[in-house]
Amino acid sequence: METDLRLESSLWVGNKRYRAVLTGWHLRWTEVDKKDRDKKTISVPVAEVVGVEEGRVEILPQKLVEDKDKEFTVFYVKRSSSGGSFGLLWRLGRTQFSCPSRVLRDQWTKQLRTALKTHSPLRPHRLLVFINPFGGKRKGRKIYHSLVAPLFELAGISSHVIVTEWANQARDHLLKKDLTGFDGVVCVGGDGMFSEILHGLIGRTQQEAGLCENDPAVTLQPCSLHIGIIPAGSTDCVCYATVGVIDPVTSALHIIIGDSQPLDVCSVHHASALVRYSVSLVGYGFYGDVLAESEKHRWMGPLRYDYSGAMVYLSNRSYAGIIQYLPADPMISTPRDKTRCLSGCSVCSRSTERLFPHSSDSASLYSSHFSQFSSDSEGEWQSVEGRFKCVSLTCMSSSCPRSPLGLSPSAHLADGTGDLILVWDTHPLGFLKFLHRHTSTQDQFDLPFVEVHRVKAIRFLLPSSDKAEEAYEEIMGQGHGRAEEERGYQETVNRSSSQQHLAEKSTGREMTNEQKTASPFLCGLCCSKSPSVSVWNCDGEILPFTEILCRIHGQLVRLYARGIEDSTNIHDCSEQHDKCERRCILNK
Numbered sequence: 001m002e003t004d005l006r007l008e009s010s011l012w013v014g015n016k017r018y019r020a021v022l023t024g025w026h027l028r029w030t031e032v033d034k035k036d037r038d039k040k041t042i043s044v045p046v047a048e049v050v051g052v053e054e055g056r057v058e059i060l061p062q063k064l065v066e067d068k069d070k071e072f073t074v075f076y077v078k079r080s081s082s083g084g085s086f087g088l089l090w091r092l093g094r095t096q097f098s099c100p101s102r103v104l105r106d107q108w109t110k111q112l113r114t115a116l117k118t119h120s121p122l123r124p125h126r127l128l129v130f131i132n133p134f135g136g137k138r139k140g141r142k143i144y145h146s147l148v149a150p151l152f153e154l155a156g157i158s159s160h161v162i163v164t165e166w167a168n169q170a171r172d173h174l175l176k177k178d179l180t181g182f183d184g185v186v187c188v189g190g191d192g193m194f195s196e197i198l199h200g201l202i203g204r205t206q207q208e209a210g211l212c213e214n215d216p217a218v219t220l221q222p223c224s225l226h227i228g229i230i231p232a233g234s235t236d237c238v239c240y241a242t243v244g245v246i247d248p249v250t251s252a253l254h255i256i257i258g259d260s261q262p263l264d265v266c267s268v269h270h271a272s273a274l275v276r277y278s279v280s281l282v283g284y285g286f287y288g289d290v291l292a293e294s295e296k297h298r299w300m301g302p303l304r305y306d307y308s309g310a311m312v313y314l315s316n317r318s319y320a321g322i323i324q325y326l327p328a329d330p331m332i333s334t335p336r337d338k339t340r341c342l343s344g345c346s347v348c349s350r351s352t353e354r355l356f357p358h359s360s361d362s363a364s365l366y367s368s369h370f371s372q373f374s375s376d377s378e379g380e381w382q383s384v385e386g387r388f389k390c391v392s393l394t395c396m397s398s399s400c401p402r403s404p405l406g407l408s409p410s411a412h413l414a415d416g417t418g419d420l421i422l423v424w425d426t427h428p429l430g431f432l433k434f435l436h437r438h439t440s441t442q443d444q445f446d447l448p449f450v451e452v453h454r455v456k457a458i459r460f461l462l463p464s465s466d467k468a469e470e471a472y473e474e475i476m477g478q479g480h481g482r483a484e485e486e487r488g489y490q491e492t493v494n495r496s497s498s499q500q501h502l503a504e505k506s507t508g509r510e511m512t513n514e515q516k517t518a519s520p521f522l523c524g525l526c527c528s529k530s531p532s533v534s535v536w537n538c539d540g541e542i543l544p545f546t547e548i549l550c551r552i553h554g555q556l557v558r559l560y561a562r563g564i565e566d567s568t569n570i571h572d573c574s575e576q577h578d579k580c581e582r583r584c585i586l587n588k
């Protein structure tokens with residue numbers, strides 16, 4: 001659909017003359033003094049124009065403006081291959097145009113700005129930015145001020161920046177402070193910082209809607225503010241899995257042009273109370289143990305996961321459990337259908353219609369999909385019991401630099417389901433094979449001891465023989481390196497002598513002095529008895545409970561992102577675009 005915004009004229013770029021055309025959707029310029037077959041058109045979608053400035057303008061290393069009379073500069077998104085990752089790097093493209101007159105120059109800048117307003121409705125005007133100065137290599141502030149802020153300024157975005165001084169400051173700000181006038185919230189940090197924003201925004205939205213987050217059967221209200229992630233942490237899995245690269249400039253450009261990627265969120269409950277939200281991994285057994293072990297070695301930085309992974313692997317543990325799950329409709333998609341959720345994913349688009357059937361009607365947008373969880377046409381609860389190396393639930397692929405295709409390569413970002421991966425107890429070499437397949441394109445589910453199910457909810461229970469052990473460990477709060485101040489939303493049992501007594505009573509065991517003081521979590525290597533109960537890793541946080549219920553809430557939040565762009569579709573078909581049969585990223 002073209003609009004009446006069309007503007008066409010001759011313009012100069014350097015010493016070459018071009019025919020430039022602006023339609024509602026594209027800005028195109030073609031060199032005129034060339035033979036037809038050598039003519040090349042550069043085409044920029046209006047949605048990917050970052051800004052338009054009068055004059056010859058540079059923004060880096062500092063803003064410089066010259067020759068304001070007949071010139072204008074257009075800034076736009078330019079793609080390049082990222083080398084290692086699957087996604088594409090975005091960079092700021094810049095072209096300076098000269099016009100025959102100032103009147104024509106003003107016409108071009110005015111029309112371009114009007115086109116931007118009309119065709120990019122989700123571009124943010126005002127953002128609330130939280131910077132974790134201690135995340136990753138402690139470069140959050142520098143990354144924001146040197147790489148991101150100049151781009152925001154160019155795009156006319158005003159931002160209110162808060163450099164956090166303590167953990168959970170961003171979450172609490174979002175829960176309590178006035179957010180009027182903001183279009184989105186940006187976090188500069190890693191997955192932990194993203195999780196703070198996630199909890200703050202979801203909590204605030206439910207408070208305002210008068211909904212109870214504790215009840216897993218309640219349909220939560222999707223958040224209206226978008227979330228932007230500027231990666232500056234030591235683990236940036238959410239950014240990697242939604243953008244395809246970990247690169248602050250790419251992420252800033254996605255924010256500026258107002259890209260919008262819905263994301264499924266899993267709520268985790270224990271005993272009728274909300275414990276936490278997750279978007280990537282809720283994992284018991286191996287991934288829980290790795291996280292618990294890694295907390296002891298924080299000083300190692302990101303390497304702590306590899307070290308702890310090796311230690312936990314060598315301890316060769318498995319855990320008993322009962323897993324109940326509510327299957328999703330297998331006619332829509334399955335975890336083994338070999339598809340990938342890429343930018344413009346059709347499974348996710350169809351899910352939007354299914355999850356929000358009358359999305360133009362805002363009242364029904366927020367009240368229509370309760371049936372997803374409560375009365376399922378899709379299936380009955382299933383149950384399995386046994387010993388597992390690990391039990392993982394992931395709402396998305398959870399791809400990351402360590403595992404470029406992720407825990408579940410065919411999972412979708414926004415289809416309202418999660419993938420439940422059950423790895424039954426097996427020989428250590430079999431488990432190593434499973435782990436190793438995460439680093440390649442080999443199918444990690446094509447192993448006899450691995451099961452994967454696409455689900456809408458799961459429940460995890462301990463066999464009755466292990467419940468006493470769990471009660472003992474939970475009451476003593478022992479051994480899992482649990483963060484004291486952050487025990488989910490529920491305050492767990494305080495440690496006291498009466499509770500020690502309770503623990504002893506419930507397990508029928510008396511604690512030794514050593515047990516009272518020590519933290520013997522990783523004892524598989526040196527002790528005869530390894531623990532029979534593991535912990536849950538919820539997006540990098542240890543959960544204080546073992547028996548949990550998880551429910552996937554389809555498209556509960558929206559990120560300034562567009563999913564992973566398929567780098568095999570980047571090609572230049574500008575001359576023959578109408579005849580191009582490949583899905584072209586550059587000219588769509």
Ligand SMILES: CCCCCCCCCCCCC/C=C/[C@@H](O)[C@H](CO)NC(=O)CCCCCCCCCCCCCCC
Nearest residue numbers: 191235280281305309310313398402403435436438539540
């Ligand atoms: C033989 C090589 C095997 C390599 C196996 C690689 C599997 C990698 C799977 C990564 C899954 C990441 C899921 C995302 C979780 C995030 O929400 C969360 C917050 O940032 N991160 C973690 O919990 C951090 C969890 C980090 C888990 C890292 C596990 C590393 C395992 C290394 C095993 C070595 C075995 C060596 C045997 C001698």
Ligand SMILES: Nc1ncnc2c1ncn2[C@@H]1O[C@H](COP(=O)(O)OP(=O)(O)OP(=O)(O)O)[C@@H](O)[C@H]1O
Nearest residue numbers: 135136164165166167189190191192193233234235
């Ligand atoms: N000013 C602060 N001081 C201490 N902790 C903070 C501060 N601001 C945020 N945090 C907390 O720091 C944690 C880790 O932050 P972030 O995810 O940004 O970095 P990271 O390096 O990727 O972290 P990790 O190494 O734990 O994966 C978050 O859980 C967040 O709550």
Ligand SMILES: [Ca+2]
Nearest residue numbers: 264395412417
């Ligand atoms: Ca999903």
